[in-house]
Amino acid sequence: MQRSIVFSAEWDDRMAELRGDAQALGELRSDPATLVLPMWRGRPLIRGDDAVQVVWLAPGDPILRDAAPDWIFLGRHDGTARFAADLSSWVPEGLDEAAMSGFFDPTEYAHPALPQGHRYAELRGLMMRLGAVEAAMVSTTRALLNWHGSHRHCSACGQPSDLAMAGWQRVCPSCRTPHFPRTDPVVIMLVQKGDRVLLGRSPGWPEGMYSTLAGFVEPGESLEAAVRREVREETGVRVGTVTYVASQPWAWPNSLMLGFAAQAETDTITLDHELEDALWLTRDDLARALDGTHPRIRRPRSGAIAYELLSRWMAGEIGHAVTNPGQPDAD
Numbered sequence: 001m002q003r004s005i006v007f008s009a010e011w012d013d014r015m016a017e018l019r020g021d022a023q024a025l026g027e028l029r030s031d032p033a034t035l036v037l038p039m040w041r042g043r044p045l046i047r048g049d050d051a052v053q054v055v056w057l058a059p060g061d062p063i064l065r066d067a068a069p070d071w072i073f074l075g076r077h078d079g080t081a082r083f084a085a086d087l088s089s090w091v092p093e094g095l096d097e098a099a100m101s102g103f104f105d106p107t108e109y110a111h112p113a114l115p116q117g118h119r120y121a122e123l124r125g126l127m128m129r130l131g132a133v134e135a136a137m138v139s140t141t142r143a144l145l146n147w148h149g150s151h152r153h154c155s156a157c158g159q160p161s162d163l164a165m166a167g168w169q170r171v172c173p174s175c176r177t178p179h180f181p182r183t184d185p186v187v188i189m190l191v192q193k194g195d196r197v198l199l200g201r202s203p204g205w206p207e208g209m210y211s212t213l214a215g216f217v218e219p220g221e222s223l224e225a226a227v228r229r230e231v232r233e234e235t236g237v238r239v240g241t242v243t244y245v246a247s248q249p250w251a252w253p254n255s256l257m258l259g260f261a262a263q264a265e266t267d268t269i270t271l272d273h274e275l276e277d278a279l280w281l282t283r284d285d286l287a288r289a290l291d292g293t294h295p296r297i298r299r300p301r302s303g304a305i306a307y308e309l310l311s312r313w314m315a316g317e318i319g320h321a322v323t324n325p326g327q328p329d330a331d
């Protein structure tokens, strides 16, 4: 059973103290030992099939001539300085923009100048095949590039802003306001009552896909309050005790998923407009969903925190123990 949360690994050192040091960064950028991660429209450059590897380039690689001039400084790992470069300006032949904006785009894009087998691929399809640290570096870069792409103007005065601090800030050249990368907190919760868990599906999801409920935290709201509000709004179910479990950075586009176990006090489901369906799944049904043998519920994607919450509950690691499995709720 998967026991790790993808994208949450830490690399050796982010070296934030060098982000404003132009001379040190310049020296690292011209050091042939430095490694550069090429990213195209949120996708890493990879090679290999089952054991996929990120392709790291030397700073002098001709591919990087087409990169945006400002590289993101990720820090140091395994004794080597790491940068990421954005190559999104490349427009491949036959690019399917509609597929790219869909739920998941399986298309892979091979630049004609790249060696055979090297291609850019959607991170969601790779998340279980990349090494833990590489996955974290790619998702961090993806989140930062998403933020730069959607925050090109100063929110104080409206002028175009500039990338600063090696990619970790933007600064307005007109009013000097610094802007910091956004991370949007999202609560995601395993809601339990007795031996059942509450799952929902949103409109537009692939057929048979259900997941734990989730929603954005609102200003002025505690995480526990957000859990209770989201569950009540989406399903009408009232939640009592809320316990933190784990978190997962989720770069679609800039979220931090905060995972909780929540005890339901009621079980009547009243759907609102956000969900297409919600249901209570017994432990037996959930076991079949997790091993891919449920007739109706598709296997949740391993590596995502929803899968981890469900797996840990199945293993008895989170939530209240069920004293009489298989028996109706006493409470």
Ligand SMILES: [Zn+2]
Pocket (backbone or CB within 6 Å): 154, 155, 156, 157, 158, 159, 172, 173, 174, 175, 176, 177
């Ligand atoms: Zn400004």
